[in-house]
Amino acid sequence: MSIDLSQFFDVFFEESFEGLDAMESELLNLEPGKEDQETINTIFRAAHSIKGGSGTFGFTAVSDFTHVLETLLDQIRNGQRQLVAEHVNLLLKAIDCLRAMLTALQAQEEPEQQEANELKQRFEAILNGENSTGVPEQAISEPEEQAALPITFQIDFKPLPYLFKTGNEPLYMIAELSELGELETQALHDEVPKLKQLNAEDCYLYWRFFLTTTRGESAIREIFEWVEDDAEITIVQCGGLFEEPDDHSESPNIPLSVPAEAELPVQAPEPSKMVQDNKEETVPVKDARKNTDPSTTSIRVGIDKVDSLINMVGELVITQAMLSQIGEQEITESSIAALQEGLAQLAHNTRDLQENVMRIRMLPISFVFSRFPRLVRDISQKLNKQVELKLIGEQTELDKTVMEKLSDPMVHLVRNSLDHGLETPEERIAQGKDPVGTVTLNAFHQGGNIVIEIMDDGKGLDTEKIRSKAIQNGLIQEQDELTVDEINELIFMPGFSTADNVSEISGRGVGMDVVRKNIQALNGSVEVSSEAGVGSTFTIRLPLTLAILDGQLVQVADHTYIIPLISIVESLQIDIAKVSNVGKGLQVLRLRDEYIPILRLYDIFNHKGAREELDKTLLVVVENDNYKVGILVDDLLAQQQVVIKSLEANYQRVDGISGATILGDGTVSLIIDISGLIKLSGLRRPGSSELLVDLKADEGIPA
Amino acid sequence: MKKILAVDDSASMRQMVGFTLKKAGFDVVEAKDGSEALNLAKQQGFDAVISDVNMPVMDGITLIRELRSLPDYKFTPLLMLTTESGLDKKSEGKAAGATGWIVKPFNPEQLLAVLKKVIR
DSSP states (O other): OOOGGGGGHHHHHHHHHHHHHHHHHHHHHHHHTOOHHHHHHHHHHHHHHHHHHHTTTOHHHHHHHHHHHHHHHHHHHTTTTTHHHHHHHHHHHHHHHHHHHHHHTTTTTTOOOOOHHHHHHHHHHHHTTTOOOOHHHHHHHHOOEEEEEEEEEEEEEEEOGGGGGGGHHHHHHHHHHHHEEEEEEEEETTOOGGGOOOOOTTTOOOEEEEEEEOHHHHHHHTTTTGGGEEEEEEEEEOOSSSSHHHHHHHHHHHHHHHHHHHTTOOHHHHHHHHHHHHHHHHHHHHHHHHHHHOOEEEEOOHHHHHHHHHHHHHHHHHHHHHHHHHSSOOHHHHHHHHHHHHOOOOOOHHHHHHHHHHHHHHHEEEHHHHHHHHHHHHHHHHTTEEEEEEETTTOOOOEHHHHHHHHHHHHHOOOOOOOIIIIOOOHHHTOOOOEEEEEEEEEEEEEEEEEEEEEOOOOOOHHHHHHHHHHHEEEEEETTTOOOOHHHGGGTTTTTOOOOOOTTTOOOOOOHHHHHHHHHHTOOOOEEEEETEEEEEEEEEEOOSSEEEEEEEEEEEEEEEEEGGGGEEEEEOOOOGEEOSTTTTTTTEETTTEEEEEEEHHHTTSSSOOOOGGGGGGGEEEEEEEEEEEEEEEEEEEEEEEEEEEEHHHOOTTTTTEEEOOOSSEEEEEEEEHHHHHHHTTOOOOOOSSBBOOOGGGGOOOO | EEEEEEEEEEEHHHHHHHHHHHHHHOOOEEESSSHHHHHHHHHHHOOOOOOEESSSSSSSHHHHHHHTTTTGGSSSSSEEEEETTOHHHHHHHHHHHHOOEEEEEHHHHHHHHHHHTTTO
């Protein structure tokens, strides 16, 4: 029977990564010297499972490496060794290394071995040169002892009376023996007591076998391996006690027939073949793994979510049946009323179903948060800072796609908080603060958004320094008067990353502008607020899901565009008296205390036939990154939820457009990307209230 | 059809053992730890039990000890899945009443070959 092991790879990888995560978080919770047994057991079990699985599924590099971890953990678990901080550090490194190895294997690549080997040596050094025999290959590749010529063995097998109670059955052992070669069996019954004294559960029979086989003694021993201690077993090679051996050496017929028989049902040839496959024919092994496409990601969904979906589909089917029944009737006034009711029901069901389908992709944000304890620990060690990490709202759910893209910007922000925000313990003490700084990650829902705050109680942003740096980099002018918030905003400007700020931790050539860009790519925003000496808070706002948005449909000439409702501040008719020209064809509307630049969609997208007179049009005021612009449209149409289709995937990237949707009448409508539109229109806001119409070449406006 | 209870906290192992045994014509029930297995074993009869040793809640050796004390499992083959590094576990398992052991890692063919020692 051959079973393709690759079908289990997906589950194996998934559970191994989960195991590594569990090990990591348990290790981070450990305090050497005060470890509790259950934590150590959990860590041990995870390592043990990874080893068992990787060995079984043929990932020997992983199982070899995990073996040393497991041995160390086993010794700690059994109290043979005291857990020290060095072990924790090493184990954490090993977890990283294993993660990398498994990731490579999942992508069907050869894992990088060098780090694993180095770490392995360090583990072995700790284990004090304890030999690491019993590597997995040996377990499956026991060399097959194959005698050239058949040999006859006399085997005496006398089970102890209780043998049956161990669940072993002599009959099956005899059957196995017979598969090794030619078997002569003598059952000896002289110890069977008189019926009255007989205990039905005991074994009184014993056996003498003569086995002629080409397989060695070890094959026989293997059969009795489990009952060695529950029986008297003697195996001797007999030369002439039995009349057969002589025949064997003379007659070629019997020896030939014996191996042929022996080969068929016995397990041994198979394993040796498997080992060969693994060692020499790497190509077929890789092919077998092709099923595991690394790009297919899976998602685990709680059964309650699936149940509620099934319920809703049930409702939908009932509504559909009701509607089709009405459709078959003649149209009367009462049937129209019923139809309307049915349609309302349908709308309700559809909305419920949609919401619940979206929920399937929602995962608790703890998936992202969980990597931070480790990160904070490592960085604070490097920086010699003391940090307490608080995680709040870990159960807040977020779309999986958003989650994946959120991780990098968050890591960057947390690194920044630790590196730039928090002071050293000495500085903190000098300021009368607790030497242990706090970084808090907080996630919560607000409206249709998820908000994630990254807060630290460090020194806050240095506005003076930011200001002078911005002047130096030409982002603002010497004479510009900026509020504190506006100065803080400057850190998100491209080109702001400065030599002053670069350190090993946060200066990786990635600036805050990239963080903002990544978050904006998710239709989100990021803001900072900061108070000197008290700390900084970065606030990320993201739409709950990428696939659906509440949109305002607007008309421009004969086109319908969609503006995300979330960005809209207000829509108004323009009072011409409040419009002024500020040059280069740009007009602004004075709205209360603000000047709102007017963007003409028909200009930007080159439509003809739009209403150009300001008094006949409407202005949709939208806000993006604290910056307001007015979008000039002919008319406001309905508001509705729209399903976003990627333009990039179906066509190509279009500046100023974040996606498309299909409207109820089947036409395609484009969704406006506000920040892209502002860029496209030639407006920029470099941190001051001044409007720049000219864009520098390096701002990257596509032709 | 012979019915086997497969116990392992690792989903991939459980799937592999379950799939292999089913393909070989056994009826298989899976459990993710000793406690779940013990409950199942009390509710329905099994012709053999194959259990991992290291599991949360209830480990494999405790499971075997508990099972062996039940009249219905007096003579039932109870096999444990151990690793090559858990040699001392074998004797501990035997003392608890295990019939034998299967050494991890193993492939499906080895599993079936070993199983032949106790169930046919």
